[in-house]
Amino acid sequence: MGRTIGRLAIPCLLAWPTGCAQLLGLDDRSVDAAPTPCLTLYDDTDGDGHGNPYAPLSVCDAPPAGAVIASDDCSPTDPTAYPGASEFCDAIDNDCDTLVDEGGVCLFGCTAARRPPPDYARIYLFCPTPALIDAAVTTCMTFGGSVTAIESANENNFVAATATSRFGAVPIWLGAVENPDTNWHWFSSFTDTFSNGSTCVSPNYCNWAAGEPNGGTAIHCLELTPQSQWSDVRCDVGPKPYVCRI
Numbered sequence: 001m002g003r004t005i006g007r008l009a010i011p012c013l014l015a016w017p018t019g020c021a022q023l024l025g026l027d028d029r030s031v032d033a034a035p036t037p038c039l040t041l042y043d044d045t046d047g048d049g050h051g052n053p054y055a056p057l058s059v060c061d062a063p064p065a066g067a068v069i070a071s072d073d074c075s076p077t078d079p080t081a082y083p084g085a086s087e088f089c090d091a092i093d094n095d096c097d098t099l100v101d102e103g104g105v106c107l108f109g110c111t112a113a114r115r116p117p118p119d120y121a122r123i124y125l126f127c128p129t130p131a132l133i134d135a136a137v138t139t140c141m142t143f144g145g146s147v148t149a150i151e152s153a154n155e156n157n158f159v160a161a162t163a164t165s166r167f168g169a170v171p172i173w174l175g176a177v178e179n180p181d182t183n184w185h186w187f188s189s190f191t192d193t194f195s196n197g198s199t200c201v202s203p204n205y206c207n208w209a210a211g212e213p214n215g216g217t218a219i220h221c222l223e224l225t226p227q228s229q230w231s232d233v234r235c236d237v238g239p240k241p242y243v244c245r246i
């Protein structure tokens with residue numbers, strides 16, 4: 001081999017300098033060295049130890065930070081969703097088994113929903129069993145939320161449309177109270193008045209039906225009608241479905 005290489009060395013070096021230098025041992029890189037094996041890793045931006053199957057990385061040297069072998073993260077930007085995670089009632093497949101909110105995690109018959117991005121963060125639990133407002137408040141507290149406030153037209157429309165699709169065309173509780181007379185507060189931000197009588201307090205959103213509120217001194221609770229409008233109603237009669245906002 002050495003003799004053959006010797007005869008061919010000069011033409012080879014002229015025609016193929018890098019390859020011949022390696023072949024003749026004139027280069028640090030030996031032709032006999034085994035190639036370094038490369039791995040396919042997967043991006044793990046959310047840091048839950050499970051990679052994004054749609055973001056493979058071919059790695060031949062030290063693996064970069066944030067890359068893992070497993071390619072089974074069904075929600076690559078959510079660090080709480082990965083195979084083996086606990087399932088919660090939140091409209092997300094937390095444990096990556098393709099089922100959403102399975103295993104009886106949604107209590108009291110409530111079902112979860114989320115608004116489309118960019119308003120995706122909040123969880124809404126639609127609870128179909130009619131209750132008085134006090135019981136609705138207690139149930140929502142067990143979920144770590146409160147009977148929903150409404151802070152924009154988009155939120156109003158989402159809550160009304162989803163409630164109608166799940167409960168039918170019936171009124172539902174909203175999480176507000178009038179105290180004292182004419183001052184309306186959301187349970188979730190009780191120190192703020194969002195409406196003084198029918199006059200919405202800027203910059204809040206209100207959607208009173210025509211002539212509402214009209215209940216006088218004995219009527220201090222708030223319902224959302226199937227027409228997506230607000231009406232004051234008695235707190236102590238008329239059990240209704242409700243929506244908890246987490």
Ligand SMILES: [Ca+2]
Binds near residue numbers: 043047051073
């Ligand atoms: Ca991940």
Ligand SMILES: [Ca+2]
Binds near residue numbers: 050075076082
């Ligand atoms: Ca994840």
Ligand SMILES: [Ca+2]
Binds near residue numbers: 087094095097100102
């Ligand atoms: Ca699941």
Ligand SMILES: [Ca+2]
Binds near residue numbers: 087088090093094102
């Ligand atoms: Ca879930």
